[in-house]
Amino acid sequence: MSMSSAGAAATAAQRPAPRKGARRDRIRLFQEMGMLAPAVILMTVFLIAPFILSFWTAMTNQPLVPRPTPVRFVGLANFIRIFNDPLFWTALWNVTRFTIWIIPVQCGLAFLTALLLHQKIPFRNLFRGLFFLPAITSMVVVCVIWATLFQYPTGPFNQILGFLSFGMIQPIDWLGDPNWAMFSIVLLSAWQAYGFQMIIYLAGLQGISEELYDAARIDGANALQRFWNVTMPGLRPTHVFVLVITTIQAFKLYTQVAILTQGGPKNSTETVVHYMVRIGYEEQKLGYASAVSVILFLIVLVIALLQRFLLRRYDV
Amino acid sequence: MGKRLLLASSVAAILAFSASAEAKTVIKMMHQGDPGWVAAYGDLAKRFEAENPDVDIELIYAPHDAYNEKFSAAVMAKQLPDIMELDAPFLANYVWSGYLAPIKDVIDADVLSDMTESNIAQGTYAIDKQLYAIGLTDSSVVLYGNRKYLEKIGARIPKSVDDAWTREEFEANLEKLSKVEGVKWPIDTFRGYGIKTEWITYAYSPILQSAGCDLIDRKSWKSEGMLDSQPCVDAMTMMQNWVNKGWVVPQSSGTNQFYAEGHPAALALGGHWFYAEAAAAMKDDVVVMPLPKFGAKGASPDGTWIWGITTASKHPDIAGKFVSFMLKDKAYRDYAKSQSAYPGLKSFAAESPLYAPGGALAVAFEQASKTAVPRPPHPAYPAITAAYMQAVDKIFNKGDVKQALSDAAQKIDEDIADNDGYPPFNGEQ
């Protein structure tokens, strides 16, 4: 039985449940509910409940910490103010830009390294360790390192560029030039986080049966053909998963920006979550910040569902 | 059965344990700091507990970068400590919100009378003129210079605050320095600290005050008409020009250009703490000068992390006793001194040769009594500083100065309006 036809068959909703008596069905149902319950309860308490609280907070003028002034219900005033704030639209445009750039760079790097590591090569475990090192480095340290690499005008990147171009390329102010800052954040983020997608791809590659490759070889398929006809179709669900996850993660961009550029220069790296934290913690307007998070939630939800809908036929 | 018995006995044991712990008065203190400070507080608590066996000092550490979040979480979880370390400009906000209690009655009189003017100013709430926080230390910003470069351009080196460089002198020197060989940037204003750091408001707003304006009108508490007034626009345009001419170390060039190899930056507008770094690399080539005068009078920043007692404390007297003990403790002072801490107590200043007359940072200490201006002591300060930071980022990136400042002023006034004017700061009682 091949993987893809099995996968297609597993499209859960259409699969008829076996009929073996009502009692058995009931037991089965109870067991399923029991298995689902821990996750549902924990997520309800620790994710849904606080998020519903922030829906409510979004309609008030609640400050971060209690103040002598009364907390008022302000309806949609926070939302109106957000939509009228050009900075919010800048932030939204910035994360969109970031997402469009990061998906090919990060997922491409992850896919490439996973393919390499999947082969039977000497010292495979050593390479798996090396390739994963960036992913286990804490973001603070990553930012310290990359700030040095990016330094203007004498940092390593600028020196390498100058050397390779025989001095033709002028030093670039990677993090200080509004035209470059977001791109620099993309480079750093992809480097730090590709290991995440890499191991998902590695797991996905394990799911492709070796027999498929053997069969392809016997049919006379060369490496490239095997890649296109076995590997790629086998990874289709993984690609969709990685795409959806990476998009959501990209829209939540915060830590790197908070440490390195704080939204600058000239708001060129301001992101929606950074905007939210700036308002919530620094200006202490929790109500307003909650409204931002509600909007972010709705936007990304629509995108994620749209992606799943559009890619449905490739999904399992 | 066995399990239940075990559970019951362990519950009993826990109860017994907490009962014995409750016999002592627990004083919780929330603080930040590097490993040296953490150790200093730990030792301090042990010494105090040895002298006061009925008191248990519990230290709650929060890293600097997450300290505000920790404070907010503590407020919301109703877990405010007895004593908390706080950044001076946020004092008005905390007092107005009702988190801090006056401390005059619980701190030893000899400590109170030992405070410098600037230390009193940073701990005083503008409405009731009461003292709400106290510190061993204070802070300031000075102008560091590279002796070799200054000698090359024949610049006059001011000896005291009174003969600080004027604006014309300062800008002329920047111009001259920009042409000296080896100087890549005439000045480092530490843009490398980032654009969302208190440093911006702390270090740059005295330039506004010296130029004759401010972040906000300190009588009417309105920012429009003040932050976007002509003197402020002129002052920020002046800074923008420095940046545009390439005189200022860019944000992404780090914070080490004053003493990095080749000494690319000739001057540094830096905090007192920068001296240790610079002197470690450059020894006697570091010159410490007062901040220039940009208008009729000089201005310099002050304020640092100080100690307050919260309204949640059930034992403010014991908390006060501990704070007094801390400020007088010799080992604690010695550690502060080893970090070249800026004195906030007169007796501590007398013990600190670095800041005494003739000491390398004497000028910095002189500023405290002559030019120090606290940041606006108003509960809207979090919004004020956030708005100003944003304006500075726009201005340093070739944005329209007038526009950036009036946007900031508008944001500040909007925050004040959102909070009904922060009564009684709006004149209502």
Place this chain on the structure above:
Amino acid sequence: MSDTALASAPLAQPAKVPAIRRKRFNAYRAIQAASMLIIALVIVSPLFLLAVASLKDDRFQILADMGTFRAFWVSNPTLANFAEVAHFSGELAFGRYLLNSLIILFATVVGGLVVNSMAGFVLAWGSLRGRAVILALVIALYVIPQESIIMPLVIMVSRAGITDGFAVQIVPWIASPLYTFLFYQFFAQLPKDLFEAAEMDGASVFRVYRSIFLPLSLPALATVSILMGIEAWNQYLWPILVTQTDYARPISVAIATFFGQDSIFWDRAMAASVLMMLPILAFYLAFQRWFVSSFVGSAIKG
């Protein structure tokens, strides 16, 4: 589909296949290994800077070297920083913070594997109605950024009285939309025959999950263990907000002391950062062995 055709092609003369492969073994492998090494070097080189800095004794020197190629070079390396970090002067010994982090990591990962894999399994193969809706909701939940729920969460746990300990650092992060989704994805890929055959034999849903699907899911289990482990290991803001004393503080918070307000202790901060990477690296290396090749296929065939 082309791969279906390939799969159903008769497996003729399987013995010949390895023979063909062996011929090109050496040259091909050598080129492969060399190119891997180059890519690995490019990817890892930024981390040399960290390793090198941790061996420099003078924090001011580290600062002065930053932003040039000298950041990649140390003239007289020393392990003094590591010794100093080991003699860390917090309330607890440095080793204790390490232990705290390990406790939190293992409890979160073990709990997370059980809870999320069960949920993912039911979503993939269960007979419950509305599974598609729950799945959509789970993906939606992943959209919520931690930054936006952290304050309400602080209020909730403090009202519930669970603060300052291990439980409050573990329990909230066990159930994860991301990893439930990941398990769902993996289980749903497994062939339908597996499930049906087991059910025919009269196995209960839980048994099918535990005895058949879980043993086949080592790559997924490894993936989730590693990713959850890193997340738990690097938790920073949450432990600061919910712990009061040092008793259950993780190492990430302890290391933050080196990044002080005015003065960053670059020497020790770098050494501590290196130290902090080692346990999680060992954890990763231990789990990545679970990426064994193609057992799914052989399980179905056999």
